[in-house]
Amino acid sequence: MDIRKIVTIVDEVHTEGGRAVTPAARIAVVAAVIGNPWAGQGFVEDLAPGIDAHASNLGKLLAPLVLEALGAPAEAYGKAAVxxxxxxxxxxSALIHTLKFGDHFRIAASATTLLPAVEKRGPAGVLFDIPLKHITDATIRSHHQSFEVRVPDAPHAGEIVVALAAAAQGRPQQRLAALATEQ
Structure with missing residues (x-):
């Protein structure tokens, strides 16, 4: 796996809606900028060899890094590929939509739900939002959130940015009723 760089972002919200957030709402993102294993090959019919060679290694690398950066147990999580x-x-999609990638994060975070994801193509510096949901119950509305990410010099044309995000809580000052109240 050709890793050009790893970017770590930690965001803490201390005030929301004019009120203190205690403890501060914390989200961490760790993104690896890697060479696209299929670059320069034209249309590749069978992506499985590249998935086998890289997906698990990426998950194994990123999962502990994002949880370490978070500095608290994860309550919400998500993933992205640009x-x-x-x-x-x-x-x-081939790299992040496989258990070989996602199970590393699920196990490390003691999670049971599917990892919400975003994938897109774009130039270096493109903005992308990583969706997050609760780690054990995707219907818990307080944890439905997204986090905007930008790696200024990535991805280059032949690269992929693969990122994991974790939140130590739901949205700051969330006040929506539980989904069960509408059923």
Missing amino acids: VGLDGEVEHG
Whole structure:
């Protein structure tokens, strides 16, 4: 796996809606900027060899890093893949939409739900939002949130940004009723 760089972002919200958030609402993101394993090969019919070679290694690398950066147990999580302009969205999807990748994060976070995801293609510096949901119950509305990410110099045309996000809580000052109240 060709890793150009790893970017870590930690965001803490101390005030929301004019009120203190105690403890501060914390979200961490760790993104690896890697060479696209399918770059320069034209249309690749069988992505499985690249998935086998890289997906598990990426999950194993990123899962402990994002939880360490969070500094608290994760309550919500998500993932993203942003493919450079010479690749296909399917290249990013191939790396993150496999248990070989996601199970590393699920196990490390003691999670049971599917990891919400975003994947897209774009130039270096493109903005992307990582969706997050509760780690054991995707219907818990307080934990439905997203976090905006930008890696200024990535992805290059032949790269993929693969990212994991974790939150130590739901949205700051959330006040929506539980989903069960509408059923």
